[in-house]
Amino acid sequence: MAAVTAGSGAGSGAGGSPEATGGSTGGGGWRRPHGPLQRYYGPSTAEAAEAAPDPTDINGPHFDPEVFMTKVRSECPLGQLLAREAALGREIRALDSDMQTLLYENYNKFISATDTIRKMKVDFRHMEAEMDDLAANMAAISASSARVSAALQDRHRRGAQLAGVQALLRKLQALVEVPGRLRRWAGTEPARALRCHARARAVLRHYRHLPSFRAIEDESHAIMADLAQRLRTRLRCETLDPKELTECVEMLLQLEEPPEELSEEFLSQAGARLEAELAALEAELPAADPSGTATTPPPPASDILDFVDRGSSAFVGTLCQLAGSYRTLFGGDAGRLEPFAAALATRYFALLERRLALERGLGDTSLLVRALDRFHRRLRALLELLPAGADAAAALVARAARERVDRYLRALQTFFLGCLGDVRQALAAPRPPGKEGPGLPDLLATLAASVLGQLKAVLAYVQLFTARDVAFASLPYFKGEFCVTAVREGLVVAFVRWLCRTARGFADGPAERGAPAAPPALLLLLSRLCLDYENSTISYILTLTDEQFPPQDSGPAVTPGPALCAEARAAAQRLLDHYVQVQGAAVAQMLRKSVETRDWLGTVEPRNVRAVMKRVVEDITAIDVQVGQLFEEGVRRAQSSDSSRRAFSVYSSSRAPGRYAPSYTPSAPMDTHLLSNIQKLFSERIDIFSPVEFNKVSVLTGIIKISLKTLLECVRLRTLGRFGLQQVQVDGHYLQLYLWRFASDERVVQGLLDEVAASAAHRCLDPVPMEHSVVELICERG
């Protein structure tokens, strides 16, 4: 039972497995869960097992027959005991027999071993004698061998000497053959001849003091000189491609020709070749017109991309190749190469520039950009060689881009003028009765949309210049200055400015003599356009531009949006003022003629409103409609309750407001004059040709003011009869009836018409006014 405690102790020591104590009574089963542990603890566990010897184990080392017997006797029944005894007896007998067999075998082997040892002893003795013999023989052999080698040594030395002589002779033979070979190869394979010569040269030089060698050397020299001569001739006369040229010069260098001279030759050869290529390129350009008369040149045969492609692959490629070979051939000495390359590159740039100048039309900008891109890329290889060219090339590209932008600006301007032309035509086109042409708002919308669309398209084109995949877009010029100066200022701002200027031109120009006046509707349209620009379009365009071409902080100052807006607003104001003046002048002219041509003294009693007044009202109504299409209504001054029906106060005492002159009587014409003067003191001064606001009412008020003031001044220049005065009275009332609703402040209309009436009364020989009811009757009838 001690084993059980020990096992359980080991188990709990290993981590307290719960089954360890529980399974303590399970006979042989207790060991199994501890298998891994036992393996882990290894020898200690085995020792623990050995420490608990089982005296009943019949095979164990600690077997105690007494204990066993006691145990068996006490535990087993009789039958089992008998069986056990029998089994044990059988086992013991088997063991005995086994033991006997083993013993016998061991004995046999021992005997045979003794026999063998004995035999070996005899053999060794025999062998020892033979070994002595062998030693003696070997000594003899070595002695004789030494004798033989001593005898042969002399001969061997002589043989070696002979072999050396033979090799020397062969070399000599080769040297002798050198001239022949050189001669043979010089014609066909100069490179091989050169190699051959190079090999022989050192030897020949070394042995030149021997006459025969000198002869050989001289001969080969002669041949090589001849070869050099030939190579030079070739270099000079033939056109060689760059590779051949390089080879040729390389060989000449090996022939120890002076490198100075050679480099010069090389460059001149290369120059000739590059010249030829340039000439080929130039041939594509149309001949420069010496007289400068701009006959339109025929369109170039190939597009610009093709041209640049060819130029870069042919010219730039060759130049690079040649420059590279020059470097390898003549070392780092580029003193002569640089000016040479610079001169050629300059010519190439000039050619390219001429070609670019041919790109007159707008063509395909992407093509141009690609061409410039390729040019720039190809040139980069050359630039390592030619740092000065970088600036020139960048400048070229920048110029081309700038040129293109300028051209776009012009195209935009042309486009805008075209649009304007269309609008003018649309305005001028006679409209079939009953069928309305496109209204002014439509025209305006079309104009604005097409111009904006065109501008956007142009911006998109120009953006190609700064696209990320274009190599030159990363140049500082294109990042900064191009965006700001060229695109923003040069294109967008310039266009807007130009637009405003053009619009203003319509207002300023025709006022001078000669130029055909723009139709008033166009003035109105342009004014609205400029106003729209001021309100929204300019800021939109500028934002768009700044997005597409982000300006840099340190860039040159840009025109701020508000300045442009102010310009646009000024233009709009100018146009609208001009519109008012033109329309006012038209109406005024009509009134002036009507007053000047009439015989006011001899006229008959008025029966009707004069036709010209109806015409004036019609015209003003038409203008009202026209302006209303484009401009907002505007604010009207609140009407005073009595004024709308106020009649000609100076004539009818019953209706005259008593504010100013309570004691006023219609029979005293000088007093009416005085009255109007006093009234004027209290009323505001009216500016006739004053700037108007951007609304319909203001515009119409301006026109009406101009017209009525004209009427006033004209009436003052005439002398009227009684009926003339009455006619003026009727006309004035008619105008008042119809015009007040157009004006922002009807008091203006009223005031001016009162003055007209007062002046007419003053200019009348016989001032007898018409009954107001009659005036009203006539006006309502007319």
Place this chain on the structure above:
Amino acid sequence: ARALTPQTAETDAIRFLVGTQSLRYDNQIHIIDFDDENNIINKNVLLHQVGEIWHISTSPADKGVLSTCYNKTSDTKVMTCAAVWRMPKELESGSHESPDDSSSNTQTLELLCHLDNTAHGNMACVMWEPMGDGKKIISLADNNILLWDLQESSSQAVLSSSAALEGKGQLKFTSGRWSPHHNCTQIATANDTTVRGWDTRSMRQIYCIENAHGQLVRDLDFNPNKQYYLASCGDDCKVKFWDTRNVTEPVKTLEEHSHWVWNVRYNHSHDQLILTGSSDSRVILSNMVSISSEPFGHMVDDDELSDQEDHHQEEKIKEPLQDSVIATYEEHEDSVYAVEWSSADPWLFASLSYDGRLVINRVPRALKYHILL
């Protein structure tokens, strides 16, 4: 009232003549004397009974002689005639009595001669030969230019030559000026939008500014110091300055008024000073240094100003003046139809408006000293 003129032959006293316009009362010519030192205005009235006065001008040689264009009205017809008059002797040099009741004091003009215009139409204006002896006058009648010789102490006017403007439509001269240059052989006239120059010897047109203004040309004046320079004004609210040698473009354009400009006058001695009157009831005095006969920054050496203090003050603000409006006078309540510089004092001018108000103004002192020094 529309007619205003300085008494051209008078060089000492500041005196203007104003003609009235009235259809129903007797018209008058008011002789306005302005006493500069006391700031007093004296008025003498002459009756002009033949009709309302549209234009008045005075002889450059004889203080007492003047001419008027007046309307003669019959029942069905208005005719504008012209006549040369002589005012009573005692009024020639002005009287310094305080004005009494004007009606009792009125005197009548003495008629010297009529300018017979029955064949030529309505008279628009009468011009005296500026430098002459008061013997030659030109009148514009409808489309005719008539040159008269006054004979026998102006008692008889003989038509010496005339020219007519031919063309489509009704051509009518609106105004004219006699150039003081070229020995007084040139005049300029305005009809509709056109300004024309004439040679009085041959009575031929020598230049023509077509469409000088967008609308009717109202008045003209010659620069007294630069012989080819001419100012014009008109219904397009503009005042334009022309070089008659190049009539395609105006030299300068002013756009200050807000209605028709009826009158433009160069100052007689300082031609940078331009006076304009307009029916917007304003009188504007402009300083056109850039096209005047005085060069920029010109300084007169003689220091006549005794007051040293003033001198110092003025020197501080002495800078080259730009073309600018010097002053806008808004005293008038009605359209201003006439402005005139005084013939005696170059710093003084009068303006007349429709309601009969005559306003006399001075050039601002600061500017005056600036020009003088």
